[in-house]
Every structure is written in structure tokens, then in C-alpha cells.
Amino acid sequence: MVATMNRTKLDELGAAMAQVSDARADAPRAVHGARQRLRESLAEKRARRTAPRAARWVVPAAVVGLCAVGGAGVLGAAWWLAEPKPLTAHVESRSLALSGDWISTAAETKQLRFSDGTTLSLHPETRLQLRETSPRGASVVLARGRALANVEHTGKAEWRFTAGPFQVRVTGTEFDLAWDPDTGVFELALHQGEVLLEGPQVEGTRAIRKGDYVKIEVEPRQTAGAEGATRRADTETDPAHLADGTHDDLEDPLQDEAHDGADTAPADLADEPGDDTASAGADARRPAPARWQDLLESGQRSEALRAVDRVGPARAIEQASARELWTLANAARLGGRPELARSALQVLRSKHGQRGQTAFVLGKVAADQLRARSEAITWFETYLTEAPRGPFAEQALGRLVELQAGTPSGRRAAEQYLERHPNGAYAPFARSSLR
Amino acid sequence: MSLRVATARSTGTEPESNVVPLSVSDEAIVRGLVAEEQWAADALYDRYAGAIERMLRRTLGRERHTDIEDLLHDVFLQAIVSADKLRDSVALLAWLQKIAVHTAYRAMRRRRARSWLRFYEPERLPEVFVDDVSPELREAYSAFYDLLQRIPASEQLVFTLRYVEGMELTRIADACDVSLSTAKRRLAKAEARFSTLASRDPVLAGWIGEGTWWPR
Known part of the structure; x- marks a missing residue:
């Protein structure tokens, strides 16, 4: 039996489902997260295309060699000759630079996912540094707190964990590692596999196996105090920490951590063999940092934003030319610093009289990054007033349809949009919002 | 760089x-x-x-x-x-x-x-919504997509593109890489399956109600 109904009711039901779907909280997050990952994937693809040029030669050569020699060893040689890439890592959809990045947790937990499948789950009140990475693993410093490591067993994995004076070498396993520099307590619990432990009270290198639990207490060094002093000194002297309303690090813990990592390191790590992270004293001996303008010109966006923080966002914006402000706004927008982008754009409008495009970008920043719906609507409307036939008119109107969906203003915007851009990117949405 | x-x-x-x-x-x-x-x-x-x-x-x-x-x-x-x-x-x-x-x-x-x-x-995790959505709508939303999973994927695709996304049939056909007649045929099958299943669903039956089957 075919149930009876009509298309109008299906249309109504479909429109209602669209409305509920659009109210889901994960939509902006998905767009933002996928953007970051897309950039990384593209960079990886490009790097792979340039790096494995040798591999392009090696693979055909290996095939020929296979025919001639008939040995699987040739294929193995080809595999070894193709230079593998160092690991990459993500925290909550963000990539890490991996060159000295610090990751901290307060009351929350965080999980780092590496490209080889390894995960590090950080407990609250934990501070950890990714010292360096290789294609086979990474060197991780646990400065404080507790982490659950699940190192993917690839057969060639080489991971090294440093917790205070202790070293844990890993080839593939799952374990809990904890270090409290205040009390000098080190803990290691093996859930899977085996690790090699070195450190005080451990004779040479000792294998720790599945099910083993190690707790060692050493004389606590004055690490917490030193670390705190370093951080306090930085906070007091670094203009980036001055509250000026434009600094959005507080909204972006990762940026904050990355910034911390560039300038501060726990004092107990500074005397580790081969340690290249800087203490407060070493900072003073460094050459003068590069200008943020130069860093942006050379494509070093993250470094440039850190340099802006060092100068102080308000001061950087005040002293920048219109062209530099555009570049800064763009870098801040793409670098996850929406409030900095907003400040730069507002100065472009107020000081340099740049209308039109600034309003559109402010609308985008408000809608996509600051989640400030009313502000976004105001800016898109401002753009349409200032540049009704401007190059962004279609997008601005489309965004108004989207942002005002389900309201009388949204209907008006949708009708206007369909009249002007019947085949535009927002046309299907405009049509569905009119149903 | x-x-x-x-x-x-x-x-x-x-x-x-x-x-x-x-x-x-x-x-x-x-x-x-x-x-x-x-x-x-x-x-x-x-x-x-x-x-x-x-x-x-x-x-x-x-x-x-x-x-x-x-x-x-x-x-x-x-x-x-x-x-x-x-x-x-x-x-x-x-x-x-x-x-x-x-x-x-x-x-x-x-x-x-x-x-x-x-x-x-x-x-099953609870959905998180940013705007106010009534419990009835949320329930209908769950039932709607649960029910769609019971019809073939190719038909679900055409059905949702037409009724939820609001695309025109010619564009649906183009997006699905099929002829217009194939798109129409899939949509018709999806409508029939959906109506049958929805009429038996305690949540969706109220949305569908009585009417007459449209001529094709």
C-alpha cells in the first residue's frame, strides 16, 4: 500500500528538518576545523610531491631491479630511499608547529593526535613540550602533570619522554607518566608493551614491562618557583600581556601556549643535555626579534603574530600603514586571531577611511570566528550600503540570508538574493528558507 | 616562501x-x-x-x-x-x-x-543546538533521519537534496551524475518508500497526514 500524502507536506517537513539541521551547534566548528586541516593536507601534498622526487626515480628503478634481481630487497631499498616526513600533530583540529610548542591544560583535558596514530592524553594541570619530531617519533618533555601515552607500534617507532631527571624510551606501548616538580615524584605505569627507563635511583637502563608500576621520589628542585618566576617576569615585561582589549590570546589557549613556548621554558629543563629552549637569561642574549611586517612578507604568519604580541597589538596597529594593516588583518583572520583582525580593520576604517571591503571582512570575522551574529549582520548590511555593487555584494547578501534565516528580514534578504543572483552559491538555501 | x-x-x-x-x-x-x-x-x-x-x-x-x-x-x-x-x-x-x-x-x-x-x-549522543528548537521538532528530526536510513542510499540522497536542501531536479541530476529521468525515478521511489514508512511512524505520521497521492 502506498501511503497518501502530498508534496506540499513533504516540502514543509523538509524545510522544518533544514531548520533543525541549521540550528546544530557543530556547523561553524566543522567549517573552521576543516579549513585548518585542508591547509595542512595541501601543504603535505605539495611537500610530498617535491620531497619524493628521488622516490619517483627509485620506484621505477626498483621495479626494473625487481625484474633483474628478483629480490624484494630492492623494493625495500626503494622504500628506505624515499625520505619519510616527520610526524605532525593536532590538538582539537589545530596543528602544532612541533618545534618547541608547549601544551598546557588547566581544569580540562586535551588529546594530541600524531600522524603515526600515537595519542597523548593530557590530564588537567599538565604542561608538556614537544621538543622535536622525526619520521619515527618525537621527543616529549613532561614538565608537570600526568599524561597517558599510547604510542603506535610501527616496528620503528622512536619516542623519548623526559619527566624531570627521568628518561623513558619507547618503541610502541601504552603507559601513564606523571611528574611533579614540586614534590619530586615520578610515576610510570605500563599498560602495554615495554619501555626503557633511565634516571636517578635507576641503575643504568631498566626495562619496565606491562603491569609494572614505578614510583620514584627524588629531591625536589626549586623548579616550580623558578618556572613561576620566569613566567611572572615575562608577564610583567611583555607588552603582549598588557590588557588592551585587542589581544585575543585569552580566547585561544593554543595560541597562548605557543607563545609561552617561544619565550619561556620551565627552569628545570634548561639544563637538560642538548636543551635548546631558552631561559629568561638566554632570552636577553638573543638578537633583536624580526619585525612582524617582515615576517608576514616572508610568509611566517605565526611568527609574525607572535611578533605583534611582543610589540603589543595596539601599538602595532597604531604604527602600521594601511597596506600593513590589510596584511595584518588577513594574517590574523587566517591565523585564528579574529579580535586582532577586527581591531586592524576598524583602524583601517576609522583612521584610513577605508570603507566597503573592510565592512565585508569585519562581517566575515564576526560571523565565522567571533560567532557574533548581530555584529555580522550589521557589517554585511554596512557593506551593502557602502558598496551595493561591490565585488562582495553577492556574498554579503547571501550571508544575510543565512544569518537571518527564519525571520522577516531573512525572507526579504532571500527574495532580494534570488532576484539578483538566481544561480548564486546561496540560491538553494535562499529558496529553502522561503518555503 | x-x-x-x-x-x-x-x-x-x-x-x-x-x-x-x-x-x-x-x-x-x-x-x-x-x-x-x-x-x-x-x-x-x-x-x-x-x-x-x-x-x-x-x-x-x-x-x-x-x-x-x-x-x-x-x-x-x-x-x-x-x-x-x-x-x-x-x-x-x-x-x-x-x-x-x-x-x-x-x-x-x-x-x-x-x-x-x-x-x-x-x-547515541545528544544533539547540541545553538538556537531554540522545540522538543517536537527535535523528535521529528531524529525520526526523519532514522527513517531515511531504511531506504537505499541513492534514493535518500535524491530525497534529501530535493526536500531538505531544496535543490531543483535538474541540478540534483547533475550533482548525482545521472540523467534527469533517473533522478525523477529515484525521487519517486524515495517518496513512495518514505511515505509508507512515515505513515507507520508515530512521530512522522502527524507530519504527513492524509492527502492524495500526486500524479507522476
């Missing part, structure tokens, strides 16, 4: 340096993608990510095994790396929609292929 950004003009001419990459034409974006310019990938994403995310979300609904973020990433990655295959830059959105439809279809098939593994079924 130098910072490369695109022109703010919409004329489709070659990109200039040091201008915010927001308003290049579709034609310029395609040329930029073929030349592997990062600004072009950014511009493409900025312009169409919202529309494609919405399309994926509305098509897949409560697909618990899929993450829209993953699919969105896959769609744009595929689009960008295969940009040289796009001949007509006017059809940039339609091209992205086509890739998105195929990506969504594969996601549905994957989900169905492993649905027999009951232990693999993740625990």
Missing part, C-alpha cells in the same frame, strides 16, 4: 600581491588552483565551504559514523587537487556539489556496510 595573496578585483585577471584574497572571480580561483596557489584554495573555501557544509549536513543528517568536518575536508581536498579537470569555471559551485554528493554517498554506503557490526555502533 613568500606570502602570496590575491587581488580584490572580480575581473578574473591575474592575482596581484598584497591584497586580501576575498573577491577573486571563480575563473581566477580556478586558474589559481591549477597553478597551486594557496590563496586560491583559501578563496574557494571561504566562498563555498558554508554552502557545502550545509549540503552535507542536511543530506546526511544523523550519520553518527561520519564527521561532517572530515567530509568537508575531503570534498575540498579532492576539488583542489583535481582542479585541472574543471573546464568550466562558471560551474564551480555545481562541481563542488557534485563532489560533495559523491562524498556523502560514499559515507552513507560505508555506514550501511558496517551497520551489521552492532558493537561498532557508537552510543
Whole structure:
């Protein structure tokens, strides 16, 4: 039996489902997260295309060699000759630079996912540094707190964990590692596999196996105090920490951590063999940092934003030319610093009289990054007033349809949009919002 | 590495340096993608990510095994790396929609292929909404997508594109890479299956109500 109904009711039901779907909280997050990952994937693809040029030669050569020699060893040689890439890592959809990045947790937990499948789950009140990475693993410093490591067993994995004076070498396993520099307590619990432990009270290198639990207490060094002093000194002297309303690090813990990592390191790590992270004293001996303008010109966006923080966002914006402000706004927008982008754009409008495009970008920043719906609507409307036939008119109107969906203003915007851009990117949405 | 950004003009001419990459034409974006310019990938994403995310979300609904973020990433990655295959830059959105439809279809098939593994079924998580949505609507939303999972993936796709995303049949046919008559046939089957199942569903029956079957 075919149930009876009509298309109008299906249309109504479909429109209602669209409305509920659009109210889901994960939509902006998905767009933002996928953007970051897309950039990384593209960079990886490009790097792979340039790096494995040798591999392009090696693979055909290996095939020929296979025919001639008939040995699987040739294929193995080809595999070894193709230079593998160092690991990459993500925290909550963000990539890490991996060159000295610090990751901290307060009351929350965080999980780092590496490209080889390894995960590090950080407990609250934990501070950890990714010292360096290789294609086979990474060197991780646990400065404080507790982490659950699940190192993917690839057969060639080489991971090294440093917790205070202790070293844990890993080839593939799952374990809990904890270090409290205040009390000098080190803990290691093996859930899977085996690790090699070195450190005080451990004779040479000792294998720790599945099910083993190690707790060692050493004389606590004055690490917490030193670390705190370093951080306090930085906070007091670094203009980036001055509250000026434009600094959005507080909204972006990762940026904050990355910034911390560039300038501060726990004092107990500074005397580790081969340690290249800087203490407060070493900072003073460094050459003068590069200008943020130069860093942006050379494509070093993250470094440039850190340099802006060092100068102080308000001061950087005040002293920048219109062209530099555009570049800064763009870098801040793409670098996850929406409030900095907003400040730069507002100065472009107020000081340099740049209308039109600034309003559109402010609308985008408000809608996509600051989640400030009313502000976004105001800016898109401002753009349409200032540049009704401007190059962004279609997008601005489309965004108004989207942002005002389900309201009388949204209907008006949708009708206007369909009249002007019947085949535009927002046309299907405009049509569905009119149903 | 130098910072490369695109022109703010919409004329489709070659990109200039040091201008915010927001308003290049579709034609310029395609040329930029073929030349592997990062600004072009950014511009493409900025312009169409919202529309494609919405399309994926509305098509897949409560697909618990899929993450829209993953699919969105896959769609744009595929689009960008295969940009040289796009001949007509006017059809940039339609091209992205086509890739998105195929990506969504594969996601549905994957989900169905492993649905027999009951232990693999993740625990249902509560939906989080930013706007006020009535309990009745939420219930209908759950029932709607649960029911859709009981009809073939190819029909679910056409049905949701038509009724939830609001696409016209010609565009649906184009996006699904099928003829218009095939799209119509699939939609008709989907409507019939959906109506049968919905009439027996305690939540959706109220939405469907009584009426007459439309002539085809």
C-alpha cells in the first residue's frame, strides 16, 4: 500500500528538518576545523610531491631491479630511499608547529593526535613540550602533570619522554607518566608493551614491562618557583600581556601556549643535555626579534603574530600603514586571531577611511570566528550600503540570508538574493528558507 | 616562501600581491588552483565551504559514523587537487556539489556496510543546538533521519537534496551524475518508500497526514 500524502507536506517537513539541521551547534566548528586541516593536507601534498622526487626515480628503478634481481630487497631499498616526513600533530583540529610548542591544560583535558596514530592524553594541570619530531617519533618533555601515552607500534617507532631527571624510551606501548616538580615524584605505569627507563635511583637502563608500576621520589628542585618566576617576569615585561582589549590570546589557549613556548621554558629543563629552549637569561642574549611586517612578507604568519604580541597589538596597529594593516588583518583572520583582525580593520576604517571591503571582512570575522551574529549582520548590511555593487555584494547578501534565516528580514534578504543572483552559491538555501 | 595573496578585483585577471584574497572571480580561483596557489584554495573555501557544509549536513543528517568536518575536508581536498579537470569555471559551485554528493554517498554506503557490526555502533549522543528548537521538532528530526536510513542510499540522497536542501531536479541530476529521468525515478521511489514508512511512524505520521497521492 502506498501511503497518501502530498508534496506540499513533504516540502514543509523538509524545510522544518533544514531548520533543525541549521540550528546544530557543530556547523561553524566543522567549517573552521576543516579549513585548518585542508591547509595542512595541501601543504603535505605539495611537500610530498617535491620531497619524493628521488622516490619517483627509485620506484621505477626498483621495479626494473625487481625484474633483474628478483629480490624484494630492492623494493625495500626503494622504500628506505624515499625520505619519510616527520610526524605532525593536532590538538582539537589545530596543528602544532612541533618545534618547541608547549601544551598546557588547566581544569580540562586535551588529546594530541600524531600522524603515526600515537595519542597523548593530557590530564588537567599538565604542561608538556614537544621538543622535536622525526619520521619515527618525537621527543616529549613532561614538565608537570600526568599524561597517558599510547604510542603506535610501527616496528620503528622512536619516542623519548623526559619527566624531570627521568628518561623513558619507547618503541610502541601504552603507559601513564606523571611528574611533579614540586614534590619530586615520578610515576610510570605500563599498560602495554615495554619501555626503557633511565634516571636517578635507576641503575643504568631498566626495562619496565606491562603491569609494572614505578614510583620514584627524588629531591625536589626549586623548579616550580623558578618556572613561576620566569613566567611572572615575562608577564610583567611583555607588552603582549598588557590588557588592551585587542589581544585575543585569552580566547585561544593554543595560541597562548605557543607563545609561552617561544619565550619561556620551565627552569628545570634548561639544563637538560642538548636543551635548546631558552631561559629568561638566554632570552636577553638573543638578537633583536624580526619585525612582524617582515615576517608576514616572508610568509611566517605565526611568527609574525607572535611578533605583534611582543610589540603589543595596539601599538602595532597604531604604527602600521594601511597596506600593513590589510596584511595584518588577513594574517590574523587566517591565523585564528579574529579580535586582532577586527581591531586592524576598524583602524583601517576609522583612521584610513577605508570603507566597503573592510565592512565585508569585519562581517566575515564576526560571523565565522567571533560567532557574533548581530555584529555580522550589521557589517554585511554596512557593506551593502557602502558598496551595493561591490565585488562582495553577492556574498554579503547571501550571508544575510543565512544569518537571518527564519525571520522577516531573512525572507526579504532571500527574495532580494534570488532576484539578483538566481544561480548564486546561496540560491538553494535562499529558496529553502522561503518555503 | 613568500606570502602570496590575491587581488580584490572580480575581473578574473591575474592575482596581484598584497591584497586580501576575498573577491577573486571563480575563473581566477580556478586558474589559481591549477597553478597551486594557496590563496586560491583559501578563496574557494571561504566562498563555498558554508554552502557545502550545509549540503552535507542536511543530506546526511544523523550519520553518527561520519564527521561532517572530515567530509568537508575531503570534498575540498579532492576539488583542489583535481582542479585541472574543471573546464568550466562558471560551474564551480555545481562541481563542488557534485563532489560533495559523491562524498556523502560514499559515507552513507560505508555506514550501511558496517551497520551489521552492532558493537561498532557508537552510543547515541545528544544533539547540541545553538538556537531554540522545540522538543517536537527535535523528535521529528531524529525520526526523519532514522527513517531515511531504511531506504537505499541513492534514493535518500535524491530525497534529501530535493526536500531538505531544496535543490531543483535538474541540478540534483547533475550533482548525482545521472540523467534527469533517473533522478525523477529515484525521487519517486524515495517518496513512495518514505511515505509508507512515515505513515507507520508515530512521530512522522502527524507530519504527513492524509492527502492524495500526486500524479507522476
